[in-house]
Amino acid sequence: MRILAVLALVGLAVAGPVEKRLGVPLEAEDGCNPAIGNATYVADAGNCQVFYICDHGWPKITFCPGNTVWSQVNKHEGQCEDAGDAINDVCGHIRPPPEVIDSLAGTFDPAYSRCQFQCLNAPECISAVAKCDGVTHCSDGSDEVNCAGPCNPSTCRLPNCRCSGTDIPGDLLANEIPQIVTLTWESAVRLEDYNHLLQQILKRIGPNRRREARTNPNGCPITATFFIEHQFTDYAAVQDLYFGGNEIAALSISKSLTSDYWKEASTELWAREIADQRIITNFLGKVRNEDFVGMRAPYLQGGGNRQFDMLQSNGFLYDNSMPTPQMDPPLWPYTLDYRSTQECVILPCPTASYPGLWEVPLVDWLDTNDTLCAEVDNCFFPLSKAESLTLLRSNFARHYNGNRAPFPLHLRARWFYEAHYNIEAMEEFLDELLSMNDVYIVSIDKALQWIMNPTRLNDITRSNQFSCDNSNREPLCAQPITCSYYNITYAPNSIDHQGDRYIETCANTCPQRYPWVANPEGRL
Incomplete structure (x- = not known):
C-alpha cells in the first residue's frame, strides 16, 4: 500500500556513523550530483525512514511519516510504504515475515498478513485493516467490538450526517454548485509570515498600488483556515486574521517531534495538546471557543479512537488529518456516524461511531513527477x-x-521561502480562480456549512452562504503588549541550549509562565 505524503520529522534511531560533508552524507551528495549519480531520490544508509530529494543537484533531507519505510525502486522512483511492503537494500531493511494467525478464515489472505491487532481473549493476531471491516476474524469477536456500522444513505441525511463517498451533497449536479477551494495554512503564525507571505496570498495589489483583499464572487474576502502550533505564534496576528473572517484551528501546543507520541497518546493527552490550544488562543488571540472547531494532527499522525473521543467530548466539529489516494473522483467530507470507506493510509484511524463529527479528507495531489502528495510542499519541487x-x-x-x-490547497511557509517564483505562481493562480464566477476560496468551517446545507450556485449571492459578517469578532487593539519568557527548555531548545519566547497579544495581562501542555493559562 502506498503512503502518500512525505511529512515531517519523526524520532528515529540511526544505525551508525555516516561520513558527511556540510551535514549531508557523501553518498547523497554524489547521488544527486548531475555529473555523477543524476538521481531524483537517494536512500539514507543509516536510517530507513530518511531519504533525500535531489533539488537542483543538491540532496534535501526528507522523512517518511509514522512507522513507514522509504522504499527505493530505482534512482528516479520511490515512496514511503509499510515496513512489510518496502524494499530498501541501502539501509539494510528486511521485510518482516507474516505473523498472522487467522483461525476463522482458514486461508491466509494477503490483506491480513501483518500482526497489528491482537485479539483480546484469543490467540489470533490480525492486520489493522481487518479490524472493524464487518467480518469477524477473531474467535472471540473482539475485532468487531465498538465498531461503526455500514452507512445507510436513507437514514444518514444532511445536515448532521453524511456517508463517505464521492457523490455531490444535495443530489445536485456539478454545474449547479460552486467549486469550493479550502485554503489552509499549517504551522505557527509568525510575524514575518503574516507581514510578507500571508498578505500576498490573501490580498492583491489594487489600482492605487495598495494591497486589498482578494474577493469571492459574492464580494466577500477569501478566507483560510490556520492550523496553528503554539510556539513562535504571534497571537496579535492571529487575532487580526480571525477578525478578517479567517478560521483558527489546532495543530497542537507542543508539536512533539516523535510520531509515536501522537500515535500512542491517550485521550487525555490529546485534550491537553488540542483542546487546551483553544484555551490559549481564546485568551491570547481573542478567538471565541465556539469558532475554534477543527484540528489537524501533527505530521498527519492520528491517534485513532482516542483522538476522536477527545474531539467529540470537547465539542469539535471536524478533523483534517487523513490523507486519501481517492482523487479521481475525489472524496467529499463526511461524518463519522458510520463506517468510513476511506482508506486508512496512516494508522491508526477511527473505527468507532462519532455522530455529527466530520472528517475532511486530505485529498492527494498528483505532482509533476507523477507522485502522490497531500500538501503542496510535499510534492516534487517545481523548478x-x-x-x-x-x-x-x-x-x-x-x-x-x-x-x-x-x-x-494546503500551504506551509517553506514552499515559498525555498523559491521566490512559488509565491508569484500562487498569486497568479488565485487571481485566475477568482476570475471565475463559480469558484469560492473559503475556510474549512465555511465549506462544511455549505455541505450541511447545499445551495445552488445561482442562489449563493442571495443567501448568507460564505458571508463576511464578522461583527461578533474583536478587532486588533491599537497597542498589543509583548510578553517575554526566558530560559525556555522546550524543543527545539533544551536544558543545555535554552531559548527565549515572545508573545504579542491584545490580552490585558501576560500569563505568569509560558503557556504549555498541562498549563495552558500559564499559571505559576
Whole structure:
C-alpha cells in the first residue's frame, strides 16, 4: 500500500556513523550530483525512514511519516510504504515475515498478513485493516467490538450526517454548485509570515498600488483556515486574521517531534495538546471557543479512537488529518456516524461511531513527477514558476472538471521561502480562480456549512452562504503588549541550549509562565 505524503520529522534511531560533508552524507551528495549519480531520490544508509530529494543537484533531507519505510525502486522512483511492503537494500531493511494467525478464515489472505491487532481473549493476531471491516476474524469477536456500522444513505441525511463517498451533497449536479477551494495554512503564525507571505496570498495589489483583499464572487474576502502550533505564534496576528473572517484551528501546543507520541497518546493527552490550544488562543488571540472547531494532527499522525473521543467530548466539529489516494473522483467530507470507506493510509484511524463529527479528507495531489502528495510542499519541487502553475492548475482541474469536491490547497511557509517564483505562481493562480464566477476560496468551517446545507450556485449571492459578517469578532487593539519568557527548555531548545519566547497579544495581562501542555493559562 502506498503512503502518500512525505511529512515531517519523526524520532528515529540511526544505525551508525555516516561520513558527511556540510551535514549531508557523501553518498547523497554524489547521488544527486548531475555529473555523477543524476538521481531524483537517494536512500539514507543509516536510517530507513530518511531519504533525500535531489533539488537542483543538491540532496534535501526528507522523512517518511509514522512507522513507514522509504522504499527505493530505482534512482528516479520511490515512496514511503509499510515496513512489510518496502524494499530498501541501502539501509539494510528486511521485510518482516507474516505473523498472522487467522483461525476463522482458514486461508491466509494477503490483506491480513501483518500482526497489528491482537485479539483480546484469543490467540489470533490480525492486520489493522481487518479490524472493524464487518467480518469477524477473531474467535472471540473482539475485532468487531465498538465498531461503526455500514452507512445507510436513507437514514444518514444532511445536515448532521453524511456517508463517505464521492457523490455531490444535495443530489445536485456539478454545474449547479460552486467549486469550493479550502485554503489552509499549517504551522505557527509568525510575524514575518503574516507581514510578507500571508498578505500576498490573501490580498492583491489594487489600482492605487495598495494591497486589498482578494474577493469571492459574492464580494466577500477569501478566507483560510490556520492550523496553528503554539510556539513562535504571534497571537496579535492571529487575532487580526480571525477578525478578517479567517478560521483558527489546532495543530497542537507542543508539536512533539516523535510520531509515536501522537500515535500512542491517550485521550487525555490529546485534550491537553488540542483542546487546551483553544484555551490559549481564546485568551491570547481573542478567538471565541465556539469558532475554534477543527484540528489537524501533527505530521498527519492520528491517534485513532482516542483522538476522536477527545474531539467529540470537547465539542469539535471536524478533523483534517487523513490523507486519501481517492482523487479521481475525489472524496467529499463526511461524518463519522458510520463506517468510513476511506482508506486508512496512516494508522491508526477511527473505527468507532462519532455522530455529527466530520472528517475532511486530505485529498492527494498528483505532482509533476507523477507522485502522490497531500500538501503542496510535499510534492516534487517545481523548478520554475511555469512548473508551479502546472502543479496548481492540473490538480484544480481534476476537481473542477469532476464532481467538484472541495479542492484542498494546503500551504506551509517553506514552499515559498525555498523559491521566490512559488509565491508569484500562487498569486497568479488565485487571481485566475477568482476570475471565475463559480469558484469560492473559503475556510474549512465555511465549506462544511455549505455541505450541511447545499445551495445552488445561482442562489449563493442571495443567501448568507460564505458571508463576511464578522461583527461578533474583536478587532486588533491599537497597542498589543509583548510578553517575554526566558530560559525556555522546550524543543527545539533544551536544558543545555535554552531559548527565549515572545508573545504579542491584545490580552490585558501576560500569563505568569509560558503557556504549555498541562498549563495552558500559564499559571505559576
